[in-house]
Amino acid sequence: xxxxxxxxxxxxxxxxxxxxxxxxxxxxxxxxxxxxxxxxxxxxxxxxxxxxxxxxxxxxxxxxxxxxxxxxxxxxxxxxxxxxxxxxxxxxxxxxxxxxxxxxxxxxxxxxxxxxxxxxxxxxxxxxxxxxxxxxxxxxxxxxxxxxxxxxxxxxxxxxxxxxxxxxxxxxxxxxxxxxxxxxxxxxxxxxxxxxxxxxxxxxxxxxxxxxxxxxxxxxxxxxxxxxxxxxxxxxxxxxxxxxxxxxxxxxxxxxxxxxxxxxxxxxxxxxxxxxxxxxxxxxxxxxxxxxxxxxxxxxxxxxxxxxxxxxxxxxxxxxxxxxxxxxxxxxxxxxxxxxxxxxxxxxxxxxxxxxxxxxxxxxxxxxxxxxxxxxxxxxx
Amino acid sequence: xxxxxxxxxxxxxxxxxxxxxxxxxxxxxxxxxxxxxxxxxxxxxxxxxxxxxxxxxxxxxxxxxxxxxxxxxxxxxxxxxxxxxxxxxxxxxxxxxxxxxxxxxxxxxxxxxxxxxxxxxxxxxxxxxxxxxxxxxxxxxxxxxxxxxxxxxxxxxxxxxxxxxxxxxxxxxxxxxxxxxxxxxxxxxxxxxxxxxxxxxxxxxxxxxxxxxxxxxxxxxxxxxxxxxxxxxxxxxxxxxxxxxxxxxxxxxxxxxxxx
Ligand SMILES: Cc1cc2nc3c(=O)[nH]c(=O)nc-3n(C[C@H](O)[C@H](O)[C@H](O)COP(=O)(O)OP(=O)(O)OC[C@H]3O[C@@H](n4cnc5c(N)ncnc54)[C@H](O)[C@@H]3O)c2cc1C
Ligand SMILES: Cc1cc2nc3c(=O)[nH]c(=O)nc-3n(C[C@H](O)[C@H](O)[C@H](O)COP(=O)(O)OP(=O)(O)OC[C@H]3O[C@@H](n4cnc5c(N)ncnc54)[C@H](O)[C@@H]3O)c2cc1C
Numbered sequence: 001x002x003x004x005x006x007x008x009x010x011x012x013x014x015x016x017x018x019x020x021x022x023x024x025x026x027x028x029x030x031x032x033x034x035x036x037x038x039x040x041x042x043x044x045x046x047x048x049x050x051x052x053x054x055x056x057x058x059x060x061x062x063x064x065x066x067x068x069x070x071x072x073x074x075x076x077x078x079x080x081x082x083x084x085x086x087x088x089x090x091x092x093x094x095x096x097x098x099x100x101x102x103x104x105x106x107x108x109x110x111x112x113x114x115x116x117x118x119x120x121x122x123x124x125x126x127x128x129x130x131x132x133x134x135x136x137x138x139x140x141x142x143x144x145x146x147x148x149x150x151x152x153x154x155x156x157x158x159x160x161x162x163x164x165x166x167x168x169x170x171x172x173x174x175x176x177x178x179x180x181x182x183x184x185x186x187x188x189x190x191x192x193x194x195x196x197x198x199x200x201x202x203x204x205x206x207x208x209x210x211x212x213x214x215x216x217x218x219x220x221x222x223x224x225x226x227x228x229x230x231x232x233x234x235x236x237x238x239x240x241x242x243x244x245x246x247x248x249x250x251x252x253x254x255x256x257x258x259x260x261x262x263x264x265x266x267x268x269x270x271x272x273x274x275x276x277x278x279x280x281x282x283x284x285x286x287x288x289x290x291x292x293x294x295x296x297x298x299x300x301x302x303x304x305x306x307x308x309x310x311x312x313x314x315x316x317x318x319x320x321x322x323x324x325x326x327x328x329x330x331x332x333x334x335x336x337x338x339x340x341x342x343x344x345x346x347x348x349x350x351x352x353x354x355x356x357x358x359x360x361x362x363x364x365x366x367x368x369x370x371x372x373x374x375x376x377x378x379x380x381x
Numbered sequence: 382x383x384x385x386x387x388x389x390x391x392x393x394x395x396x397x398x399x400x401x402x403x404x405x406x407x408x409x410x411x412x413x414x415x416x417x418x419x420x421x422x423x424x425x426x427x428x429x430x431x432x433x434x435x436x437x438x439x440x441x442x443x444x445x446x447x448x449x450x451x452x453x454x455x456x457x458x459x460x461x462x463x464x465x466x467x468x469x470x471x472x473x474x475x476x477x478x479x480x481x482x483x484x485x486x487x488x489x490x491x492x493x494x495x496x497x498x499x500x501x502x503x504x505x506x507x508x509x510x511x512x513x514x515x516x517x518x519x520x521x522x523x524x525x526x527x528x529x530x531x532x533x534x535x536x537x538x539x540x541x542x543x544x545x546x547x548x549x550x551x552x553x554x555x556x557x558x559x560x561x562x563x564x565x566x567x568x569x570x571x572x573x574x575x576x577x578x579x580x581x582x583x584x585x586x587x588x589x590x591x592x593x594x595x596x597x598x599x600x601x602x603x604x605x606x607x608x609x610x611x612x613x614x615x616x617x618x619x620x621x622x623x624x625x626x627x628x629x630x631x632x633x634x635x636x637x638x639x640x641x
Contacts, residue, residue: 014457014574022568053571066571 003257005075012072015057019079022052027083034086034208035353039200041087041208046094049087050120054080055094058243059102063114070243070305074250078298081254082261085357086208088254090123092247093162096365097124097171099240100185104228113187117169125167126244127188127214128237129160135370137173138234142216144174144184150223152176152186154194154216160364164212165197166190173237174216176230183233187225194219205356243308244365245318249301249325252361256294256329259336259354263287266340266349277339286339290332297321297328316378323371326361333358382436382531384427385490386460387483387498387510388420390444390451394503404599405606406473407504409445416451419499421458421566423559427497428459428567430531437461439490443471443482449582456577457569464489468586473599476505480513482597485590487518489583493554495536500525500558511558521551527562 002020007013026048034041049055057073059065066073073095081088098117101109116122133139142156154174161170172188188195198213228236264287267278277283304317333355337344344351362368392398392412401408427438440455440463442448452463466486474482487493496518501508515522526538527546531553538549541560569577587597595601621630635641 011575015571018569018571018574048568051570052568057571 003078007075008069008071012068012075015066015068015072016075016079018052019054019076022048022054023080023083027080027087031084031086031208032350035084035205036207036347039207039210041090045087046090046120046123048120049091050118055091055120055123056098056118058095059098059114059118063102063110064118065114069309070246071302071309074246074301074305077247077250078254078257081251082258084208085251085255085354086206088251089206089248089360090163090209092244092251093126094124095247096126096240096244097167097169099243100171100227100236101187103239104185104232104236105187109187109224109227113169122168123163123166125161125163125170125190126240127158127161127164127170127172129158131157131159131213134160135367137237138180138183140173140175140183142172142174144176144186144221146176147220152184152221152223152226154186154188154219154221156216158214158216160201161197161212161214162206162209162364164200164210164214166210170214171227171240172221173233176233180234181231183237184230185227185233185236186221187227188219188221189225192219192221204359205353206360241365242315242318245322245371246301246305246308248361248365249297249304249318249321252322252325252329252358253294253297253301255354255358255361256290256297256325256332259329259333259351259358260287260290260294262349262351262354263290263336263339266343270341283339286335290335293328293332297325300324316375319366319371319374322366323368323375326358326368329358329361330355382430382434382494383439383490383492384430384436384495384497385439385441385487385493386420386423386427386455387496388424388440388442388451388455389417389499389502389504390414390442390448391417391502391504398504400606400609404473405609406599409447414447414450416454417499417503418566419501419503419559419561420451420455422561422563423497423499424455424458424460425564425566426529426559427495429564430495431459439464441483441486441490442466443474443479443486445472452582453574453577454569456580456582457573458567459569459573460580462580463582465582465584466587466590467584468597470587470594470598473602473605474597475602475604476507476509477513477604478597478602480510480517482587482590482592483510484514484517485592486585487514489585489590495531495553496520496556498556498558500560511556515556518554518556520554520556522556522558523549523551524558525560526557527560529557529559529563 053066056065057068061067077088128137130140144152144154168190170188172186173183175182176184194217196215200210200212270277301321304314304321307314307317336351337355393415396412398412399408430436438460440460443466498511511522511524523538525540525542527541528539530537534553536551536555540547540549
């Protein structure tokens, strides 16, 4: 059943309707083939999402964006995630990759890149993590050395890049100096001499998009690809992650909602002991707890989003939303498998996929331990 | 080039479709209403012509208030403006009465070069509108087009039906009805949705078309539905016990049904 959303405008209602139409036709019909297939999503999918306007929603209209508040954009992501988590996550990461240019780029940089990014002609990845620097991102080592022309030579190892090897550009973070003020943000092209990608990781879920490492062997980035000032990289990365975390929270809620819907349908059909399992109170209460988790997770991310839209600090609330929503998704998807009994453990039903997909939500864009770290730091006087 | 696309809002084929007991017309309130998919293809074809050259695309529908949703959708795909014929008196019109209304409404759009329609609506399914309109307007009518090119004042269509294909050509103005295979309609874009709000929609009653209530609706129709029955539910079918000859028995059955 479609979620009954409280949306702020008619425009937002039309947008959600459009999203459902596109997601039903383009995602729901193909997710199983591709998640079980050869590690790709359908050719041209992001172009379609771009043409319909779904890739640039939170960005300004003058660059081809949709000028939508986060409150609305995140609910679009949620609808995508309910059909196909990989596509929603990749869309969220694309938004994350656009963030540095859109927020810290010069006017020329925005004019040059944003319209094509927001139209889905250029799809982006986000390259912060390194093999030894995941949670501790500030420990990154990849170097950017300025040459005599003011261009940068990049050398080092990057890890865990969603869309690695396939994206058209990456928001890349590399060291131009020491310490937490020594990191700089770049907009790296997807294909450039001196940049190679590792074999895609064999993952538990999100099979339709590659996650790879990258090796930079002196690849050259021209000076106009530096976003912000030298040394401004980590603040840019963390600002991007604050909004990115909201994206992941929304993806997690979409996933949890899909699991709840599937479980409710099944519970209304499956009979044991002479009645439908939904009528066994012990099982009905499982569904009730699932619904409570989904609704409260949605309310939590919407609160953080509204703060962001209102221009007040929201970093703590974003971390709370990511923590609450992804833990809720893990619990709800696990319970959905339980509601299906033995059938839930098979690939005949989508709930086993939901459960696998929920796990990553607790890990990337800051593990849930790191979210607690962010939250608790707000309390240290 | 001035193109009119005829669109119809129909009950969603997934929802339960009902006729009302009273006047045996479609019970529009009982089901979700959507823009008929075949009409999305007609709109797409018009937009392709517009994008390849220069054309103004006008959407035309005869339907009740909520047909505005179907109009919005066609406008958000990229059509320029719309005419909505909305008049209680039209309720219950048969195909000929509907064609009269549409022909008059096409006349309000100015010098029209091309009228595009679906070959058959998923609800009424008379598949007659393009032919009837051609007759009323005195224009050639090319139906079941699965390919269409419009250039130098002529329309060329590949007509494709169960019987086979034929290549048709007619001078403009002409009416063309499109088939399922003509194209894949685009999605509306979010920008298109916003732009659609500002596009002009002219609402007309039958008086604006110079028609009288006696010429349309149940009163003005030659055909009236006087009783109906839902299709009987599927029966249990025929069971075949496999005694080693299952395959042969299935083949026998299929031959009996003239399927093989
Ligand atoms: C499928 C996938 C896609 C990804 N996509 C991207 C991407 O697009 N771009 C990108 O840059 N990165 C990406 N990542 C990387 C991801 O963000 C990191 O894996 C994550 O931040 C954790 O880092 P790590 O793997 O190094 O774990 P570690 O940092 O080694 O953590 C190991 C464990 O220790 C815990 N831990 C670490 N430090 C603390 C602490 N201070 N207090 C308490 N507990 C702690 C962690 O919570 C975790 O449980 C992706 C990862 C995966 C698996
Ligand atoms: C159950 C039922 C049975 C019916 N039986 C008959 C019958 O036997 N004889 C009869 O004359 N009528 C009948 N009608 C009425 C007929 O369906 C309507 O008159 C209808 O408006 C036109 O016919 P159609 O939908 O079959 O059009 P079709 O000719 O199948 O439609 C082809 C195309 O014409 C255009 N078009 C059709 N209607 C409109 C419209 N209102 N506005 C704009 N464009 C339009 C669309 O592009 C559409 O794709 C019946 C209706 C119902 C619901």
